[in-house]
Amino acid sequence: MRGLLRSRLFWAAVLVLAVAAVLPLGVSGYVLGLLTLAYYFGVFAMAWDLLFGFAGEVNFGPTFLVGLGAYGAGILNSETGLPIPVCVLFGAALAVAGGLLLAVPALRLSGPYFGLTTLVAVLLLQQMVTVFAKYSGGEIGLTIPDVLSISDITNYYIALGFMAISGLVLFGLSRSALGLILQACGQDPVEAQALGFNVAKHKLAAFCVSALFSGLAGAMLVFYLGTASPGTVIDIAVGVQVIIAAVLGGRRTILGAAVGAAVLIVAGEVLRPLGQLSTFIVSAVALLAILLMPSGLLGVLMRQRS
Amino acid sequence: MKALLQVSGLVKRFGGLVAVGGMAFDIAPGEILGLIGPNGSGKSTVMKLIMGIERPDAGSVRIGGVDVAGWPSHRVARQGVGLVFQHSRPLHRQTVLENIKLALLPDALLRLFADSDVEERARAIARRVGLGAVLDRRPGTLPFADLRRLELAKAIGRDPKVVLVDEPFAGLTSGEVGAFSDLIAGFRAEGRAVLLVDHNVKGVAALVDRVLAMYLGEPIAEGTAEQVMRDPQVRRVYLGGAIETASRPALAAKSGPPLLAVEGVDVLYGKAQALEGVSLRVREGEFVSVVGLNGAGKTTLFNAISGLVPYAGRIAWEGQPLAGRSAAAIARGGIVQCPESRELFGAMSVRENLDLGGSHLTKGERARLLGWMFELFPILKSRQAQHAATLSGGEQQMLAIARALMMQPRLLILDEPTLGLAPVILEQLSRALETLRTTTPITVLLGEQNVTFALPHADRVYVLEHARIVWEGDPVRFAQEAGAAYL
Numbered sequence: 001m002r003g004l005l006r007s008r009l010f011w012a013a014v015l016v017l018a019v020a021a022v023l024p025l026g027v028s029g030y031v032l033g034l035l036t037l038a039y040y041f042g043v044f045a046m047a048w049d050l051l052f053g054f055a056g057e058v059n060f061g062p063t064f065l066v067g068l069g070a071y072g073a074g075i076l077n078s079e080t081g082l083p084i085p086v087c088v089l090f091g092a093a094l095a096v097a098g099g100l101l102l103a104v105p106a107l108r109l110s111g112p113y114f115g116l117t118t119l120v121a122v123l124l125l126q127q128m129v130t131v132f133a134k135y136s137g138g139e140i141g142l143t144i145p146d147v148l149s150i151s152d153i154t155n156y157y158i159a160l161g162f163m164a165i166s167g168l169v170l171f172g173l174s175r176s177a178l179g180l181i182l183q184a185c186g187q188d189p190v191e192a193q194a195l196g197f198n199v200a201k202h203k204l205a206a207f208c209v210s211a212l213f214s215g216l217a218g219a220m221l222v223f224y225l226g227t228a229s230p231g232t233v234i235d236i237a238v239g240v241q242v243i244i245a246a247v248l249g250g251r252r253t254i255l256g257a258a259v260g261a262a263v264l265i266v267a268g269e270v271l272r273p274l275g276q277l278s279t280f281i282v283s284a285v286a287l288l289a290i291l292l293m294p295s296g297l298l299g300v301l302m303r304q305r306s
Numbered sequence: 307m308k309a310l311l312q313v314s315g316l317v318k319r320f321g322g323l324v325a326v327g328g329m330a331f332d333i334a335p336g337e338i339l340g341l342i343g344p345n346g347s348g349k350s351t352v353m354k355l356i357m358g359i360e361r362p363d364a365g366s367v368r369i370g371g372v373d374v375a376g377w378p379s380h381r382v383a384r385q386g387v388g389l390v391f392q393h394s395r396p397l398h399r400q401t402v403l404e405n406i407k408l409a410l411l412p413d414a415l416l417r418l419f420a421d422s423d424v425e426e427r428a429r430a431i432a433r434r435v436g437l438g439a440v441l442d443r444r445p446g447t448l449p450f451a452d453l454r455r456l457e458l459a460k461a462i463g464r465d466p467k468v469v470l471v472d473e474p475f476a477g478l479t480s481g482e483v484g485a486f487s488d489l490i491a492g493f494r495a496e497g498r499a500v501l502l503v504d505h506n507v508k509g510v511a512a513l514v515d516r517v518l519a520m521y522l523g524e525p526i527a528e529g530t531a532e533q534v535m536r537d538p539q540v541r542r543v544y545l546g547g548a549i550e551t552a553s554r555p556a557l558a559a560k561s562g563p564p565l566l567a568v569e570g571v572d573v574l575y576g577k578a579q580a581l582e583g584v585s586l587r588v589r590e591g592e593f594v595s596v597v598g599l600n601g602a603g604k605t606t607l608f609n610a611i612s613g614l615v616p617y618a619g620r621i622a623w624e625g626q627p628l629a630g631r632s633a634a635a636i637a638r639g640g641i642v643q644c645p646e647s648r649e650l651f652g653a654m655s656v657r658e659n660l661d662l663g664g665s666h667l668t669k670g671e672r673a674r675l676l677g678w679m680f681e682l683f684p685i686l687k688s689r690q691a692q693h694a695a696t697l698s699g700g701e702q703q704m705l706a707i708a709r710a711l712m713m714q715p716r717l718l719i720l721d722e723p724t725l726g727l728a729p730v731i732l733e734q735l736s737r738a739l740e741t742l743r744t745t746t747p748i749t750v751l752l753g754e755q756n757v758t759f760a761l762p763h764a765d766r767v768y769v770l771e772h773a774r775i776v777w778e779g780d781p782v783r784f785a786q787e788a789g790a791a792y793l
Contacts, residue, residue, distance in 0.1 A: 176418040177411050180400065184408055188395040194357055196383035196464055197413045205415050252399065 007175065009302070013255050017164055021157075029152040036152075036224060038265035039159035042258030043166045043217035045245040047210045050170055052243075053252035054179060055206040056186025057107070061118035062214060062242045064102070067125050067234035069095040069215025074144050074228040075135050084146050088219040095215020096208050103207040107200060119236075126234050141229030148223045155224055162220055163258060166213050171254045173209065182206055183252075244286045250296025259297055308371075310335050310499035311356070311387075311468045316365035316375075318351055318523075323699060323726075325351045327523040328365070333468070333499035338490070340502045340514035340531070344543060344600070344755055346726030348523040349503050353470050356501075357389045358382035369468060380413065388466030392473045394457045396445040403428055403441040405456055409463030428463070435459045435489060450577035451482040458489060468499045475509055476601050477578040487513050505599045505755075506544070507535050519543075522728065544757070553765045553780045554592075563625045565590045565749055566611070566641070566717055571619035573606050580606040581617070582773040588717065593743050593750045595760040595781075598770035604753035605646055607770065608719050611751075612636055612643045638666075642715035646722040646753075648706040652695030656686055656705055659694050663712030672712075679708040682738050700731030707738070717749045718742075724756045732759055739763050761785065 024032060048062045073091030076082055082090075106117040129136045136142055149155050173179055184192040185199045192199050222228040232238065241264060249260025264282065271278035293300050309332035318326040326348045333339045343349045354360040356367050358379035367375045369385045377385070396405045406428040411420055432438050435455045445453060454477075461469060474490060475483045490513060493500050504510045507517055511531035519527040519540050527537040534540055564587040573581040581603045588594045598604050610617040613633040621628045628636055637643075651659055660679060664672040680687035683704040689697060694705060703723050710718060720739075724732055736759060742748055743763050754760035761767065761781045769777035769784075777784070 173418070177407075177420045178415065178418055180397070180404065180408050181411055181413075183397050183400075187397060190359055190379075191391055191395060193379040194359070194383055194389045194391070195409050195460060196380050198378075198380045201413075201415065 009253070009255060009298075010171070013167065013171075017160070020160055024153045024156055032152045032156040034265065034269050035262070036156050036159040037221075038262045039163040039258075040217050040221045040224070041242070041245060041265055042163050042261040043213055044242045045249065045257035045261045046167055046170050046254050047213035047217070048242055049246045049249075049251065049254050049257040050174065050206055051210045052246065053254070054174055054182040054186055055203045057203060057207075058112075058115040059118045059207075059210070060115045060243070061120075061122035061236075061239055063234050063236070063239040064118060064121040064125050065095045065099050065211045065214035066218035066221075066238075066242075067122070067129075067230075068098045069218030070222045070228045070233040071129065071136060071142070072215070073219035074142050074222045077144055077146055077223075078142060079135065081145065084148065084223055087146075088216065088223070091219030092212055092215035095218065096211045099207055099211030099215075100204075103204055107203055107207070122234065122236055122239060126230050129230050129234065137229070139230060141227045141231075142222075144222055144226050144228065146223060147226045148220070159220070159224065162217070166217070167255060167258055170209070170213065174252075174254050178202070178205075244283075244290075247294075248286055248289055248296055250298030250300075250302075251294075253296065253298045253302070256296050256298030263297070309333060309368075310370055311501070312366075312368040313352075313356065314366050314368075316352065316355055316367065317363045318348075318355055318360060319363050324523050326355065326362075329520065329523075329525060330365075331518050331525070331528070333501060335467075335497040335499055336494050337516070338494050338500040338502060338514045340504060340507070340510040340517040341520065342504050342507055342510070342517060342534075343520040344505065347521050349520055350472065351523075352520075353389070353472060353501070353503050356382075356468075356470060357387060383464060383466075384413070386465075386467035388461035388464050388469050390454075390457050390461045390469065390471040390474070392476060394445075394453045396453065396456055398444060398446050401442050401444060402437055402448070402456060403432065405445065406431055406437075406459045406463060409460040431459050431462050434492075435462070436485065448577075451478055451485075453577065454478065454486070458486075466498065468501070469493050470501045470503070472503050473601065474502055474504065474513075505601065507531050507540075511535075522726075552762060553782065563622075564588055565592075565624060566751070567620075567622045567625075568607070568611065569620045569622070571607070571610055571617050571621060573603075573610055573615055573617045575606075579773050581610065583619075584770070584773075584775050586768050586775065586778070588749060588751055590716075591747055591749055592765045593739075593752070593763050594766050594768070595752045595754060595764035596768045596770055597754050597757055597760050597784075599755050602770040603773045604770055605721055608643055608645075608721050608751070608753060611719065612641060637713065640714075640716035641719065642710045642713045642717070643719040644706050644710040644721065644723070646725060648702050650694040650702055650706055650709070652693065654694060655691050656694055656697070657690040659705055659709050660686075660712055663709035667712075667714070675712055675714070679711065682711075682741060683708055683734075700727050700734070703727060703731070703735065704738070707735075711748075715748060717751060720750065720752045722753055722755065724754060724759050732756075735759075736762065757784075 044062055044066055048059060051057050051059050069091035072094035073087040076090050077087040102121050106114050130138055148158055181197055182202055185197060185202045189199045218233055245260035245264045246257040250256030267282050268278060271281055295303065311333040314330040316326055316329040329352055331339065341349050341352060351360060355362045358377050362375050365375060366373045369387060372385060374382045374385050407420060407424055410424045410427055432441055435458050437452060437455050437459060440448060440452060445456060471490065474486055478486060490500060502510050502514060514531060517531050517534040518525055519534050521543045526539045527534050566588040568584060568586045571581055571584045584607060596604055606615060609615045611621055613628060613631055613636045623639060623641065660676060664675055685701055686704060686708060689701060697705060723735055740763060742750060752760055764781045767779060767781050767784045768775050
């Protein structure tokens with residue numbers, strides 16, 4: 001805990017959150033809506049960084065976990081009408097269960113094969129949504145009866161609070177004794193084993209935590225949007241955006257992932273008048289940023305300071 | 307006293323290769339055993355089998371009476387075995403202190419915060435290994451010896467009953483060797499069982515209570531350091547039997563610029579000095595042997611010549627500096643290396659590997675060279691359609707040499723061609739090298755730890771030791787002077 005309070009990154013994050021908390025006083029509902037989306041995206045990216053930055057495993061299918069949470073929560077709500085918190089928890093539990101089912105066999109594989117299995121899992125989930133269109137709404141999407149709130153400001157604060165808590169937990173975890181062990185497992189599994197650490201157990205735990213937060217965020221997102229569709233929560237392109245956000249923000253920083261997500265979403269919106277060209281520009285800039293500063297926005301800032 | 311570590315009947319096969327064939331030894335509490343053997347003898351595999359990094363095919367490994375053979379290494383570690391790795395890969399974003407603390411953490415998922423005494427214990431260990439002054443630095447800023455101290459600290463952190471140390475003194479200066487010897491002797495005083503794995507007896511003689519020498523996966527001698535150094539079979543393995551020489555002094559005396567000139571070359575791997583002020587020259591048509599133990603810097607020297615590692619100093623080919631040329635351009639220019647690791651395309655057939663080597667040739671020329679290769683190594687002819695990965699070690703080596711020759715080198719660099727090969731194969735390789743020497747104008751630069759293999763063809767010999775050339779001369783003088791100091 002002392003380590004956390006000594007970390008300047010932590011206090012910088014508190015400052016940013018404080019600014020974010022007073023934003024609704026001065027900006028339009030449109031901007032708030034955009035940032036709300038960005039905050040959920042930030043959680044996707046932070047959860048992904050725990051796996052990539054610390055456990056050293058590249059999950060090419062973050063939307064497999066996000067999609068399970070989103071559709072699990074959405075379908076339960078539209079079929080049974082159970083209250084939102086129950087549905088959100090169910091979605092998160094489904095993401096963890098699905099994640100375990102995938103990770104237990106996949107983590108036995110080494111190198112790029114783990115990443116490939118996660119990629120295939122996304123395609124499978126997307127097919128499932130089409131096949132079970134009766135429950136899932138298929139390609140068109142699922143309309144969710146309940147929404148978190150109809151107020152932009154309330155939705156904004158829910159998303160901000162959720163991101164802050166997720167960020168605190170994930171960042172705290174990364175700076176804890178477990179985070180240290182996890183980094184050792186990711187960097188040199190042979191030596192980590194020789195030091196007495198069960199590498200498979202630690203990586204699996206990291207995968208579960210990542211799945212939990214991805215699922216929670218996915219479930220919350222559908223209750224914010226009021227709909228769930230493959231194009232917003234499952235498509236490979238969405239997953240790629242999550243990955244770009246995390247890498248752009250800074251690998252192994254957790255908090256950088258949230259920064260990257262905000263930058264990416266806001267930039268996409270600012271450039272929207274350019275039409276198709278906007279996606280191209282955002283992608284090209286992200287590509288350049290990754291090539292020129294592989295340690296990411298936050299990584300560069302932290303290096304300059306030290 | 308009852309042994310802490312008891313190894314018996316240990317066997318490990320990789321495909322058809324028997325890497326370890328029935329090793330057995332005990333180490334008592336407070337005893338240091340040196341396990342030595344030339345490169346490829348299987349000593350590192352023995353260490354990995356004990357630690358559980360590789361699974362043995364047969365045999366038992368008892369730690370304080372409990373058989374841990376086949377256990378995953380994290381369980382072996384908790385049973386009381388610690389391994390000091392030769393190459394350290396510490397966490398670079400954490401401080402030295404945090405790296406040591408890592409080793410003191412329990413393997414538990416629900417203990418988010420370290421026990422309060424971890425910090426104090428980590429500091430105590432750091433002081434003991436001599437890292438007390440650099441606790442808050444990051445590993446990337448430390449000199450090489452301190453990185454090794456950090457590895458030692460991590461192993462101590464687990465309070466192991468059995469400590470395995472891989473090449474304890476590799477890359478250290480003589481002053482640092484003294485400090486490390488004291489630390490390892492400290493393990494003995496604490497009643498731990500210590501296994502030192504090294505290439506030669508000389509390096510560990512002062513420290514060990516007993517030495518076990520192995521070769522081709524099997525024990526060949528055991529006793530005190532002096533006994534093992536005197537053992538006739540050990541001498542044969544390291545020095546070979548009678549050394550034959552057949553130098554051609556006329557070649558070396560030729561005037562004009564040498565074909566290859568290496569002048570004052572330095573190579574650093576991170577913090578470790580792999581080559582220090584190395585100079586050598588090779589004249590057209592000569593056969594030059596560079597002998598030295600594994601880790602002396604032979605491969606680094608060859609990789610510098612081939613443009614595969616950056617270096618300081620000057621390397622000239624026919625009087626023109628090679629610096630700035632790509633590895634591919636250097637190879638096309640006539641310097642072809644046949645690397646220690648062979649680097650065959652395992653999933654391609656023997657023929658495809660050879661054709662790739664000769665891809666720049668015209669059809670007729672390629673056929674002619676292929677015919678010559680099958681004359682030089684008849685076994686390859688019958689193996690043409692087979693995947694390279696399925697060949698035996700000796701056949702792979704022949705294929706690697708043949709593929710290099712298909713590139714029509716002017717200078718052929720052979721790095722450790724004898725690595726892990728049985729004596730009968732060595733004879734075949736030796737005959738092929740003799741053919742090369744006597745019937746072609748190809749210049750050869752051979753790197754070897756096997757002196758018997760390296761000397762018969764050599765016109766001149768260089769001895770590489772700890773990154774430096776320590777001796778040069780003709781093979782007759784080598785047999786008289788340098789050979790004795792080589793063990």
